[in-house]
Amino acid sequence: xxxxxxxxxxxxxxxxxxxxxxxxRGLKIKNFPCMNCHSNINNSQANFPLQKPHDRLEFKHMDSxxxxxxxxxxSDRNQLVLLxxxxxxxNESHKQCFQCHGTKKRDWELGIHGxxxxxxxxxxxxxxxxxxxxxHHPKFRKMQAVPGPVHPRKGFVHGGNx
Numbered sequence: 001x002x003x004x005x006x007x008x009x010x011x012x013x014x015x016x017x018x019x020x021x022x023x024x025r026g027l028k029i030k031n032f033p034c035m036n037c038h039s040n041i042n043n044s045q046a047n048f049p050l051q052k053p054h055d056r057l058e059f060k061h062m063d064s065x066x067x068x069x070x071x072x073x074x075s076d077r078n079q080l081v082l083l084x085x086x087x088x089x090x091n092e093s094h095k096q097c098f099q100c101h102g103t104k105k106r107d108w109e110l111g112i113h114g115x116x117x118x119x120x121x122x123x124x125x126x127x128x129x130x131x132x133x134x135x136h137h138p139k140f141r142k143m144q145a146v147p148g149p150v151h152p153r154k155g156f157v158h159g160g161n162x
Contacts, residue, residue, distance in 0.1 A: 019123045019124070020123070020124045020125075020126055021123070021124070021125050021126070022091055022092075022094075022125075022126050022127075022128060023091075023125070023126070023127050023128055023131060024091055025089075025090035025091050025093055025128060025130060028130075028131075029090065032078075032090070033077075033078045034072075034077035034078050035076065035077050035078050038077040050068075057136055058136065058137050059136045059137065060136070060137045060139070061135070061136060061137065061138060062100075069081070071096060071135070073087055078090075080092070080093060080096055082095065082096060082099060083099050091128075093128055093129065093130050093135065094108065094128040094129050094130075097129040097135075104129075108126075108129075114126065114127055114128075114129070114131075114132070115127040115131065115132065
C-alpha cells in the first residue's frame with residue numbers, strides 16, 4: 001500500500017508541473033480587435049435586434065439577456081465583463097461561462113469536458129468553451145447522422161483476427 005501511495009504522489013507531482021496553455025481567442029475572432037470599429041460608434045445602444053454588421057447574429061443563450069452588455073464591456077469591446085463587474089479578455093472567456101455552468105467547469109478542469117492536446121504527463125494545450133460552442137448560440141444544432149464506414153475486407157467480423 002505504501003508503494004501505491006508513493007507512486008500516486010509522484011504522478012501528482014509530474015502532472016502538477018505540466019504547463020497548460022489556453023488557446024488565443026483573439027486570433028479566431030473575425031474583425032478582432034473590436035475597438036477598431038467600436039471606437040467610432042455610439043456604444044450606448046446594443047439592444048436586440050442588432051444593427052449591421054451584427055444583424056445576422058443569432059442570439060439563443062439566456063432569455064433574460066436583452067443586450068450585449070451582459071457579457072461585453074460597454075467602454076472597451078476588446079474586453080468581456082463578469083457578473084461582478086471584473087473585466088477579462090477574450091482568452092479568459094471560459095471564466096464567463098463558468099459563472100453559470102459549474103458542473104461543466106468542474107468537468108473542464110478535470111479534462112472530462114472539452115478538448116485538450118498534449119501529453120498526460122507534460123504540457124497541454126486546452127481549448128476554451130467558445131472553441132466548440134458558439135457563445136451567442138451555444139447549444140449544438142441537430143445534425144443528420146451518416147452511416148458508419150464499410151470495412152474494405154468483405155466478411156470481416158468485428159472481434160476476429162486482425
